[in-house]
Amino acid sequence: xxxxxxxxxxxxxxxxxxxxxxxxxxxxxxxxxxxxxxxxxxxxxxxxxxxxxxxxxxxxxxxxxxxxxxxxxxxxxxxxxxxxxxxxxxxxxxxxxxxxxxxxxxxxxxxxxxxxxxxxxxxxxxxxxxxxxxxxxxxxxxxxxxxxxxxxxxxxxxxxxxxxxxxxxxxxxxxxxxxxxxxxxxxxxxxxxxxxxxxxxxxxxxxxxxxxxxxxxxxxxxxxxxxxxxxxxxxxxxxxxxxxxxxxxxxxxxxxxxxxxxxxxxxxxxxxxxxxxxxxxxxxxxxxxxxxxxxxxxxxxxxxxxxxxxxxxxxxxxxxxxxxxxxxxxxxxxxxxxxxxxxxxxxxxx
Amino acid sequence: xxxxxxxxxxxxxxxxxxxxxxxxxxxxxxxxxxxxxxxxxxxxxxxxxxxxxxxxxxxxxxxxxxxxxxxxxxxxxxxxxxxxxxxxxxxxxxxxxxxxxxxxxxxxxxxxxxxxxxxxxxxxxxxxxxxxxxxxxxxxxxxxxxxxxxxxxxxxxxxxxxxxxxxxxxxxxxxxxxxxxxxxxxxxxxxxxxxxxxxxxxxxxxxxxxxxxxxxxxxxxxxxxxxxxxxxxxxxxxxxxxxxxxxxxxxxxxxxxxxxxxxxxxxxxxxxxxxxxxxxxxxxxxxxxxxxxxxxxxxxxxxxxxxxxxxxxxxxxxxxxxxxxxxxxxxxxxxxxxxxxxxxxxxxxx
Numbered sequence: 001x002x003x004x005x006x007x008x009x010x011x012x013x014x015x016x017x018x019x020x021x022x023x024x025x026x027x028x029x030x031x032x033x034x035x036x037x038x039x040x041x042x043x044x045x046x047x048x049x050x051x052x053x054x055x056x057x058x059x060x061x062x063x064x065x066x067x068x069x070x071x072x073x074x075x076x077x078x079x080x081x082x083x084x085x086x087x088x089x090x091x092x093x094x095x096x097x098x099x100x101x102x103x104x105x106x107x108x109x110x111x112x113x114x115x116x117x118x119x120x121x122x123x124x125x126x127x128x129x130x131x132x133x134x135x136x137x138x139x140x141x142x143x144x145x146x147x148x149x150x151x152x153x154x155x156x157x158x159x160x161x162x163x164x165x166x167x168x169x170x171x172x173x174x175x176x177x178x179x180x181x182x183x184x185x186x187x188x189x190x191x192x193x194x195x196x197x198x199x200x201x202x203x204x205x206x207x208x209x210x211x212x213x214x215x216x217x218x219x220x221x222x223x224x225x226x227x228x229x230x231x232x233x234x235x236x237x238x239x240x241x242x243x244x245x246x247x248x249x250x251x252x253x254x255x256x257x258x259x260x261x262x263x264x265x266x267x268x269x270x271x272x273x274x275x276x277x278x279x280x281x282x283x284x285x286x287x288x289x290x291x292x293x294x295x296x297x298x299x300x301x302x303x304x305x306x307x308x309x310x311x312x313x314x315x316x317x318x319x320x321x322x323x324x325x326x327x328x329x330x331x332x333x334x335x336x337x338x339x340x341x342x343x344x345x346x347x348x349x350x
Numbered sequence: 351x352x353x354x355x356x357x358x359x360x361x362x363x364x365x366x367x368x369x370x371x372x373x374x375x376x377x378x379x380x381x382x383x384x385x386x387x388x389x390x391x392x393x394x395x396x397x398x399x400x401x402x403x404x405x406x407x408x409x410x411x412x413x414x415x416x417x418x419x420x421x422x423x424x425x426x427x428x429x430x431x432x433x434x435x436x437x438x439x440x441x442x443x444x445x446x447x448x449x450x451x452x453x454x455x456x457x458x459x460x461x462x463x464x465x466x467x468x469x470x471x472x473x474x475x476x477x478x479x480x481x482x483x484x485x486x487x488x489x490x491x492x493x494x495x496x497x498x499x500x501x502x503x504x505x506x507x508x509x510x511x512x513x514x515x516x517x518x519x520x521x522x523x524x525x526x527x528x529x530x531x532x533x534x535x536x537x538x539x540x541x542x543x544x545x546x547x548x549x550x551x552x553x554x555x556x557x558x559x560x561x562x563x564x565x566x567x568x569x570x571x572x573x574x575x576x577x578x579x580x581x582x583x584x585x586x587x588x589x590x591x592x593x594x595x596x597x598x599x600x601x602x603x604x605x606x607x608x609x610x611x612x613x614x615x616x617x618x619x620x621x622x623x624x625x626x627x628x629x630x631x632x633x634x635x636x637x638x639x640x641x642x643x644x645x646x647x648x649x650x651x652x653x654x655x656x657x658x659x660x661x662x663x664x665x666x667x668x669x670x671x672x673x674x675x676x677x678x679x680x681x682x683x684x685x686x687x688x689x690x691x692x693x694x695x696x697x698x699x700x
Contacts, residue, residue, distance in 0.1 A: 002414055002415060002416045002418055003418075004414070004418070004420060006358070008356070008457065008459065010459050010460055012460065036390075036391070038388055038390065038400075040386075040388065040400065040402045041386070041402065042402055042406055042408075043402075043404065045405070045406030045426075046406065048402065048408065050388075050390065050400050050410075052390045052391065052392055052393075052398065054393065055395070056392055056395030056396065056414070058390075058398065058410075058412070060400075060408075060410070062408070062424075064352055064354070064406070064460065065352060066352045068352055068353075068354070068459075068460035070354060070424075070459050070460065072422070074412075074420075076395075102459075102464060102466070104457070104466050104468065104474055105468050105472050105473060105474040107358065107454070107457075107474065109358065109360045109418075109420050109452075110360055110362065110414070110418035110420065114452060115473075116452070116454050118454065118455050121478065122455050123455060123465075123476040123477070123478060124454055124455040124457065124474065124475075124476040125474075125475055125476065125689070126473040126474040126475065127473070128471065128473060128657055149656075149657050150655075150656045150657050150690060150691040151691070166684070166691070169684070305500075306499075306500045307478055307499050307500050334516070334519070334684055334686040336684040336691065339475070339689045340500060341500040341501070341516070341686065
């Protein structure tokens, strides 16, 4: 594995410190390491030097105007120096702490298992992923199941963290936060491919549940779905693969449900609903769902990151312009593996 | 603000792709940008070129052995190119996606407000921090209160995320997960400087609470502490500044408490308990706490990240070697702003 550990060390030179002496201090450290130095002409944008050493070691030292100093260190993982304690010695960190150093955990680049799965609101997040346990390109999406020490197996669809075995809070929120009684009720689950909602609701013996499943979850998301996905048809449930034709058929037949739970996809981040096909799909599903919702029924769906207020507003506007008028409320929930606060919606017919 | 946006673009050249043509494709893109190129001798460790352009733009292109390509792009924040859509155009990302590109959110380096607060288990985490609302160096620690859009104000002690206004789950867990009845009970809170535990427990009218507070929380952690910190003495509580002398006095007097809640500090990450003064402090507090615990009382404390199994094991060993034998149980809890699963302990005398 030729992964690269990329350390960043940043600090601001206070006015009390002589920039020249700090730089020459750093330079002398790098020179001791037998690095080959190149000084670059930045056309007035500060001091920039690069250093190449043995074992592919590479260092960038920049002193920006206004006193910001940034240091980049790239080491191959199999290089002894790549371990943190050695990096400390290598960079003379004993003298740097007085400078309020910002030293981030190393970026691991080119590793076999990717640990970085940014949040929906675009923040850089490192997970404790140690293994890819399943990967498949289905007709609709790329499906990965990754193992995390603290969250258990995590289902990742098209690069988005979808659900981990730790995330009963998600299932709880999208089924009405424990305030509903599903016994004997007609329930329609759209999506829910991990089986978590199905496994939870069958305990309450509803009349029927139809849904769509993802291969791989049956085996690798066992803490989420239990044994419910082992059979595609049970006493009180039935699993169906494609939900749009089914929804259209139900609309035609005039069939209604007490609960429609849309677990298909988060509302799109894109703020151009007129151009985005995901928005179109979401609108189609929403319209059909409300049509098959019993007048006293409830529609549950996830929204998106609490920080994506524009996308959430667009969705709420859409809820206000349905063929049948609805009211709605929303709830902000902490789903453990998401590493961001998540919004869930409940809608019902006025 | 001369902050630097640092983008990383990494991909592996598949065997189907000609490395030379990919590199020359990238090179031609960078040449179009009027960048000055330097090719470095890596002594057999792949291709390494650096590029310096106008406005302090800086690019590193490495083609490592085994086909890993890493690209670093550093732009000043006030440079038009630093926005993501422009970076896409700049790097010809239209042709790169076929290569399973890993493009992380940019690292923001040297910004006035630091968004990176690594987890206890050492992972790189970007928070949505937009403002420093309070900062103070007290006698004991550096205290910061930072504002996050989704978590509210966050108390950061010596660089560790301590508690956010979103984190009632923390207060809930460290007071026994709602299973205790505090009415009329003698309660001792150690630490709890944010006032969250105090604000929660006074609702149940316990007989006395003593603790230590952090200036700044009263004003900036209002959603956590309510108005409870406005007065250092109330009907059923009293606030004390230094808990160790007080604990020693209670031990001498033979005074006991129904509940001791230790909210002082997480158990140390260091695995050298013999050398670390934090471990010594923790041991002192633990010993004194158990001494003032009523025979039928309960001791609550936080542990640390669920991933830090070595540190947790050391703490559990310590629990097994107290002057008075105790039993304990632990619980893993999701505290929203921590972005890692957190362990809490309950201990009681055998």
